[in-house]
Amino acid sequence: MVGKPMGSELRVLLVEDDPNDAALIRRSLRGSGFVLDCCPTLGEALKRLAEGGVSVVLSDLHLPDSQGLETVRRLKEKARGVPLVALTGTTREEDGIEAVRAGAQDYLRKEEVLGPHLARTLVFACERQEVERFKEELVRMVGHELRSPASTAVSALESLRDGAAGPLPEGAAMYLDMAIHSLEHQLATLEDLAQAHRAGMGRLKVEPRDVDPAAALRGVADELASRAAAKGVALTADTAASSPVRADPERLRQVLTNLVDNALKFTEPGGAVTLSVKPHARAPFAEFTVRDTGPGLAPAEAANVFEKLYQAPLGRKAGGLGLGLYIAREFVQSQGGLIWVESELGAGTSFHFTLPYGRAFAGRPASTGAGPASG
Numbered sequence: 386m387v388g389k390p391m392g393s394e395l396r397v398l399l400v401e402d403d404p405n406d407a408a409l410i411r412r413s414l415r416g417s418g419f420v421l422d423c424c425p426t427l428g429e430a431l432k433r434l435a436e437g438g439v440s441v442v443l444s445d446l447h448l449p450d451s452q453g454l455e456t457v458r459r460l461k462e463k464a465r466g467v468p469l470v471a472l473t474g475t476t477r478e479e480d481g482i483e484a485v486r487a488g489a490q491d492y493l494r495k496e497e498v499l500g501p502h503l504a505r506t507l508v509f510a511c512e513r514q515e516v517e518r519f520k521e522e523l524v525r526m527v528g529h530e531l532r533s534p535a536s537t538a539v540s541a542l543e544s545l546r547d548g549a550a551g552p553l554p555e556g557a558a559m560y561l562d563m564a565i566h567s568l569e570h571q572l573a574t575l576e577d578l579a580q581a582h583r584a585g586m587g588r589l590k591v592e593p594r595d596v597d598p599a600a601a602l603r604g605v606a607d608e609l610a611s612r613a614a615a616k617g618v619a620l621t622a623d624t625a626a627s628s629p630v631r632a633d634p635e636r637l638r639q640v641l642t643n644l645v646d647n648a649l650k651f652t653e654p655g656g657a658v659t660l661s662v663k664p665h666a667r668a669p670f671a672e673f674t675v676r677d678t679g680p681g682l683a684p685a686e687a688a689n690v691f692e693k694l695y696q697a698p699l700g701r702k703a704g705g706l707g708l709g710l711y712i713a714r715e716f717v718q719s720q721g722g723l724i725w726v727e728s729e730l731g732a733g734t735s736f737h738f739t740l741p742y743g744r745a746f747a748g749r750p751a752s753t754g755a756g757p758a759s760g
């Protein structure tokens with residue numbers, strides 16, 4: 386599709402209920418090489434999209450059966466890979482920008498459909514979609530190509546270290562451990578990229594069941610105990626009994642690991658990292674907390690830490706990709722919870738997240754949601 390020259394066939398699905406506007410657009414595209422199909426409602430457009438063969442959708446946002454950004458969302462849901470140009474009736478630029486944020490590749494105000502604008506916008510929307518697709522495919526493929534040799538190398542080095550090829554010379558195990566450790570770091574980074582990619586595509590896999598939160602905290606604390614000890618940071622988990630939560634156990638482990646990994650990375654020797662869980666103050670949710678005595682975050686940093694690729698200056702110095710908290714947020718939200726941070730420069734950081742209690746829980750009825758106590 387990319388670089389498709391004007392004059393070759395691009396199939397445009399026009400979703401427009403106003404016959405005058407539809408006629409205007411038809412006229413504007415005459416002779417430009419586009420083949421135009423027209424639907425007056427979202428329902429018909431979704432059916433048409435399911436049949437396939439549409440190169441680009443040009444849609445009014447206000448239709449008899451769908452209004453505003455809902456139109457963008459439903460069209461993109463049906464055909465994620467088909468580019469969408471939103472037609473906005475108003476002169477408010479914000480409406481178009483919001484449509485792009487909701488997934489459209491571009492927007493045009495209705496008074497702009499005359500002249501060369503329209504054809505050019507449709508071609509550019511196709512190009513942009515193609516670039517997005519290529520980027521996603523690249524991340525997926527490169528990730529896969531780098532991951533398999535690294536895993537093979539880890540297994541081979543572990544066998545060597547464990548004596549599969551005979552006794553090792555003095556000191557060799559230490560060098561093998563260093564190699565294994567750095568390959569494992571590379572594998573974890575690639576796994577983060579793959580997860581972030583899946584989250585961005587709306588394809589996170591979660592299989593919730595009833596999970597014991599205290600056991601989850603203990604598991605992560607045990608797994609990271611040697612790293613904490615090596616750094617001289619006290620890592621403790623408050624594992625008082627708690628009702629089961631409804632979560633995918635592997636995802637819960639990953640969220641806790643990402644938070645504790647950060648806490649250990651940023652806390653100086655002599656500091657402490659504490660994991661705990663308690664009932665949320667207002668709703669039948671469990672609230673998990675990972676608290677550290679590290680450097681803390683300035684308000685502007687705290688406001689951005691969950692964004693994809695964001696790192697505060699200290700974070701950039703420490704390495705990493707800035708994806709751990711983004712992935713944590715996507716997982717927590719996909720399981721019905723919320724995640725937030727409380728921090729002050731110089732006074733440590735607490736990350737909190739909530740998860741609903743499991744089926745076995747006979748608690749209070751749901752009230753106002755399960756987020757930060759202050760709002």
Ligand SMILES: Nc1ncnc2c1ncn2[C@@H]1O[C@H](COP(=O)(O)OP(=O)(O)O)[C@@H](O)[C@H]1O
Nearest residue numbers: 647648651690696697700705706707708709710
């Ligand atoms: N416990 C913490 N204390 C101070 N800063 C933190 C903490 N956790 C996260 N941050 C900040 O948030 C940024 C994003 O974290 P994350 O998404 O895990 O990415 P990464 O660890 O790869 O940098 C970090 O780079 C750091 O600036």
Ligand SMILES: [Mg+2]
Nearest residue numbers: 647705709710
């Ligand atoms: Mg991190």
